[in-house]
Amino acid sequence: PGTAPTFIVSAAPPFDQEHAAAIGSRSVADVVSAAMEDDASRALVSKVYAANGWRFPDALDRVYDSRATMAALGWRPRFDFIGLIRAIDEGRVLPASQGGDAIMGSALAAVVGRKGYHGEIGRA
Numbered sequence: 001p002g003t004a005p006t007f008i009v010s011a012a013p014p015f016d017q018e019h020a021a022a023i024g025s026r027s028v029a030d031v032v033s034a035a036m037e038d039d040a041s042r043a044l045v046s047k048v049y050a051a052n053g054w055r056f057p058d059a060l061d062r063v064y065d066s067r068a069t070m071a072a073l074g075w076r077p078r079f080d081f082i083g084l085i086r087a088i089d090e091g092r093v094l095p096a097s098q099g100g101d102a103i104m105g106s107a108l109a110a111v112v113g114r115k116g117y118h119g120e121i122g123r124a
Contacts, residue, residue: 011066011079016035033045052088
């Protein structure tokens with residue numbers, strides 16, 4: 001018996017692998033902006049980030065990419081980065097900074113909840 005594959009079940013990052021390769025030499029904001037499909041999306045991301053006092057991190061030390069999961073399982077997430085940005089802009093989802101919970105997803109996601117990352121796992 002071999003080992004079972006590990007699947008990352010989340011929306012894909014807001015940039016493709018070509019853009020991800022540039023993260024070491026360009027700012028995260030520039031990479032995400034370059035990966036946006038159109039000027040309207042770039043403007044919307046800028047608007048929502050500015051309205052919430054957010055900024056992109058200076059660097060990323062890892063990127064979790066669910067594209068292999070999508071290919072292997074024929075699965076597609078219902079929500080993605082720009083979809084969440086649109087929902088916040090339209091007032092359908094309130095970010096935590098405004099007393100809301102910006103989690104969008106299925107009933108299963110609500111049951112599983114947030115798991116945190118690495119050292120944060122298990123902390124309440």
